[in-house]
Amino acid sequence: MNLVERFGLWGLHKLDPETAHGVSLKLLRAGLGPKHGPVRRPRLECRMAGLHFANPIGLAAGYDKNAEAVGPLARAGFGFLEVGAATPKPQPGNPRPRVFRLTGDQAVINRFGFNNEGVTAIANRLAKVKSDVPVGLNLGANKDSADRRQDYGHVLRTAAPHIDFATINISSPNTEKLRDLQGKAALEDLLGHVTAANSDLDTPLPLFLKVAPDLTDVDIQDISDLCLAHDIDAIIATNTTLDRNGLVDVQHGEMGGLSGAPLMEKSTRVLAKFAAATDGQMPLVGVGGVASAADAYAKIQAGATLVQLYSAMVYKGISLVADVAKGLDSLLEADGLDSVSQAVGQDMDRWL
Ligand SMILES: Cc1cc2nc3c(=O)[nH]c(=O)nc-3n(C[C@H](O)[C@H](O)[C@H](O)COP(=O)(O)O)c2cc1C
Known part of the structure; x- marks a missing residue:
């Protein structure tokens, strides 16, 4: 991180977290972020779900919810981006304050x-941007929806012409009963509905499913079997957790989903369990607590083809993205590997 970024982060941390988040998007749109483009190294190139990635480090959903800074983010080093969550109708979300920095826990x-x-607004924005890297949309459901299955299909159909993949997000802890869709019968029904909507598109998209870290082994096996049966293209593990174990920051009692460093171990264990439960047949995206090249490498060795990050940028800035990608290249080289794909799942057992 250079001095300018260090100073910028210091200033952002003087603001309340939601205001700082908005300002960071404005700064990116004003051209103040890195402009070097996706980190490109032959060793980092990979493919998943028919898509090509210059590197496996992606932006996790929730940072650019309204697709306001896709161009600048695509130039910041990432190999891919996920924007959203988008719901059919606009909605204000929960009352403020609704996001908290747990600096003591890097969370x-x-x-x-x-x-x-x-x-509609998000799809219109996506229609106007050109990106060198794959861009996906996180699909959500409205809080007051009478039929959440229809919501996912609606968001998918509306945005499909302007995105490269879509993620069915049933793992946010902040929409009441959303996580119930991870139950076997509800998920079977939902996947049937969304995959049918996808097949009806002129060009069906790669469909990913994003899961919570707070799952039992039985849940993990059930979800894996259903994803394989419905030809889901990848599982993203994981979303934020409700677990508050081991936190020291005074704000640890705030309600909501926890992300950042304390999530790294838990989400990587869940990732490895999905790798085992799908017997290597299902590509995985590892997300949760990635703050360094070593963390990204650990996710890949636990079974991830691609990695995403978000919370660590709050503490380490956006230059972290290129640092993680370049650092990953060095770690692969030190281990004598020619391609990141050779590392996928190599150390899965350590996490089981
Ligand atoms: C402020 C915030 C908003 C988020 N919004 C979404 C969202 O809309 N959809 C989603 O699937 N995940 C959302 N997430 C979860 C992240 O995509 C990611 O799964 C989680 O934060 C773990 O990664 P991290 O530790 O690198 O942040 C959000 C996370 C944060 C911190």
């Missing part, structure tokens, strides 16, 4: 509750 708690401008 974040949020209870945003899918605040977003709605899929």
Whole structure:
């Protein structure tokens, strides 16, 4: 991190976290972020779900909920981006304050509750941007929806012409009963509905499913079997956790989903369990607590083809993205590997 970024982060941390988040997006849009483009190294190139990635480090959903800074983010080093969550209708989300910096734990708690401008506005914005890297949309459901299955299908159909992949997000803890969709019968029904909507598109998209870290082994096996049966293209593990174990920051009692450093171990264990439960047949995206190249490498060795990050940027700035990608290249080289794909799942047992 250079001095300018260090000073910028210091200033952002003087603001309340939600204001700082908005300012960071404005700064990116004003051209103040890195502009070097995706980190490109032959060793980091990879493919998943028919898509090509210059590097496996992606932006996790929730930072650019309304797709306001896709161009600048695509130039910041990431190999891919996920924007949203988008819901059919715009919705304000939960009352403020609804996001908290737990500096003592290098963590974040949020209870945003899918605040977003709605899929029509988001799709219109996505239609206007050109990105060198794959861009996906996190699909959400409105809080007051009578039929959440329809919501996912609606968001998918509306945004499909302008995105490269879509993620069915049933793992946000901040929309009441959303996580119930991870139950076997509800998920079977939902996946049937969304995959049918996807097949009806002129060009069906790669469909990913994003899961919570707070799952039992039985849940993990059930979800894995259903994803394989419905030809889901990848599982993203994981979203934020409700677990508050081991935190020291005074704000640890805030309600919502916890992300950042304390989530690293838990989400990587869940990731490895999905790798085992799908017997290597299902590509995985590892997310939760990645703050260094070593963390990204650990996720890949636990079974991830791609990695995403978000919360660590709050503490380490956006230059972290290129640092993680370049550092990963060096770690692979030190281990004598020619391609990141050779490392996938190599150390899965350590996490089981
Ligand atoms: C403020 C905030 C908002 C988020 N919003 C979403 C969201 O809309 N959809 C989603 O699937 N995940 C959302 N997430 C979860 C992240 O995508 C990611 O799964 C989680 O934060 C763990 O990664 P991290 O530790 O690198 O942040 C959000 C996370 C944060 C911190």
